[in-house]
Amino acid sequence: MKNSSAVTSPPYLSLFLLLLLPSLAQSSDDLIDKICQSTPFCDLCEASLRPLSPSPSDPKSLASAMATVVLGNMTDTLGYIQSLIKHSHDPAAERALAQCAELYRPVVRFNIPQAIDAMRRGEFGFATYVLGDAEKQADSCQKGITNAGADDESSVAVTDRNQLVKNLCDVAISVIKPLMKGH
Template identity: 85%
Template sequence: MKKSSAVATPPFLSLFLLLLLPLLAQPSDDLIDKICKATPFCDLCEASLRPLTPSPSDPKSLASAMATVVLGNMTDTLGYIKSLIRLSHDPAAERALAQCAELYRPVVKFNIPQAIEAMRRGEFGFAAYVLGDAEKQTDSCQKGINNSGADDDSSLALTARNKAVRNLCDVAISVIKSLMNGR
């Protein structure tokens, strides 16, 4: 009888390797790292994309995921604006907040969902344009808040939210542009 030259692997070692391999091979983390380093807010990009499950594994899904993060934040900010309108007792602040709601509403309901769908079809230029427009709407909202003279805690919180949305739009546009440039 001929002896086999193969070495028998203990079963626990095979199981250990099967469990360890997925942790060692995380190409999406490398992709997230690579893409996020090319954005203006690397930490914000990574904080937005790393917690997603399943983790986006290609540039197209990263861009779509980032646009979805923008949509979530804008939706949350629109809800916050609506709550501020209900609580407002200052007519000038109420008008500014109503203007913000009117700026955010179409972006949340139509524009960004259209941008996400456009990315699925490979229309990245259109998606970047829409996200740039969303950023402009956020800036317009902020100008209205600044001009209203409101300087209470709620307007400061809205300013912080507008800034966060603006930065997320910058990141999303940057991710889309890297996708368009083949990086």
């Protein structure tokens, strides 16, 4: 009899696991819904977090994932700005773009990676400060582009990218703030 029960219990275990796995995925989706609803850009938050695999399963990992999204976006924007500098023929636009690169470079190379590490240690205040500073750097970049008077497609693209960085920073900060309060 012992052998027959051993043979029949694995299918029950498999069935149990099959029933449990969707509920685990659902709880992750519910957490993303709940957290993203509290951000200023809910759709952007969800679009940033839902494609991640594995899906973040707790508020701390969601916050870290959101900061990583900011880092990826800023890294991409810095690369774009650097490519525009190489192809620029307008000295004023080139200076503005070079200023943007100087503003983005330390944030991408040092600040946000340090903020992500700080979050792993539970230092959420530092991470919030760094992301707020990253937002200010994108804003300063934008002011330089606007003051240069550049009105071509590349300046519009940098404007759009700066706005996306600022929005992503707002979302990341909104995701981190409840962690500072112990929620």
